[in-house]
Amino acid sequence: MAATRTLVNGSDFGDNIMASLPDMIGQTIGNMAVGAIQQSRMQELAGPTASNTNGDNGASNGTYSAVSPAEALAGLKAKFVNVPDIYAEAQKYNDRGLAYKIVDGQFYALYKGNVPLQIEDFPTGNFWTSAETALKNQMNDFANARAVPLDMGAVYQALWYDVNNHPKASDVVQKFFNSSVPIIPSNTGVDAFSPGVVRSLNGGDLSGRNPLNAVFWDSTAAIQTTVAVQKGGVLSYVGTGQYLSPALSLLHEIDHAVSYSISPFGNQNLHKTSAPGFNNLEEKRVISGVPVGTTFFDNSPAAIQETNKILSYSAGNGLENRLAVPLGEQIRTNHYGVFPPNSNVPKPGLTYIVVKNPTWHN
Secondary structure, eight states, rough: OOOOOOTTTTSSSSOOTTTTTTTTTTOSSSOOOOOOSSSSOOOOOOOSTTOOOOOOOOOOOOOOOOOHHHHHHHHHHHHHOOOOOOHHHHHHHHHTTTTTEEEEEEEEEETTEEEBGGGSSSOSSSSSSSSHHHHHHHHHHHHHHHHEOOOOOHHHHHHHHHHOHHHHEEEEEHHHHHHHHHOOEOOSSOOOOOOOOBBBBOOBBBBSOOOOOOOEEEEEEEEEEEEEEETTTTEEEEEEEEEEEEEHHHHHHHHHHHHHHHHHHHHHHHHHSSOOTTHHHHHHHHHHHOOTTTTOOOOOOHHHHHHHHHHTTTTTTTHHHHHHHHHHHOOSSSOOOOOOTOSSSBBTTTEEBBBBSOOOOO
């Protein structure tokens, strides 16, 4: 078992890919600051056979679904409406002013460093002296953009794997398809949901600058789970050597997106309510569940009503662990991950391992 330090600053394992990034996005999503990963990717797992191993990082043999992307897409289209393709994703990006390109049938999100490029976010007068200078800088940003591919085949494989193992997953996925929330490819080893606009109960805007309402997903990252260990009165989280499939991680983020679609204010209220081991109640809701009647950060009658709209949606409450059982994946008891000493930067081979198939787990 790989040990990790206690996350003394409260940082958790996912859902805050953007916290330390420039104000281009602004809306933070959790409590983990993620920088660019400088280490090279580890040897890939889950190749042609399910018996592949990676001795470099101690991972045990894993299993995965052999369903092809084409088969998964056919299954999804037979079961759901509004199943997205690259052009549907392009429209979602357009709606948010996100930069992308499609080349030879492959969709790419465009990044500036670790931040998705947002067309509407280029300054026109506050920082630059003329429109001509602004246009020049904008073109330079696009010319130097980092293109990150969105593997729609992996999306189809992941979702087909999820919905075939529990009926409640199907309900959540259909709501996600109906919500027109884009999936933004991430290659940082962690996943996230970035909320959209959040209104206060009296109508004020509680959002950060340029809220996205988008899911970030690394289709190649299998995340290492942890267990809590008390030693000398200090609580630490220790790696188990067991890894969640990227597919289950995607469903985790989709559940956040559906929660937001039910009640943006309720979603924020759950995020603001602390929960030991899970960082906040929204993470606990997705992983293990939260009962109606729980005490929240905002316990005004109107806030309770909004938040209970989410908790009353039984399909999404505790969905991750409920689905992990038939999938043969790890049941999580916390929302923390494994990091190098004195760092919140996820490390391949430690925080996660790289896999070829999004359904790989052990």
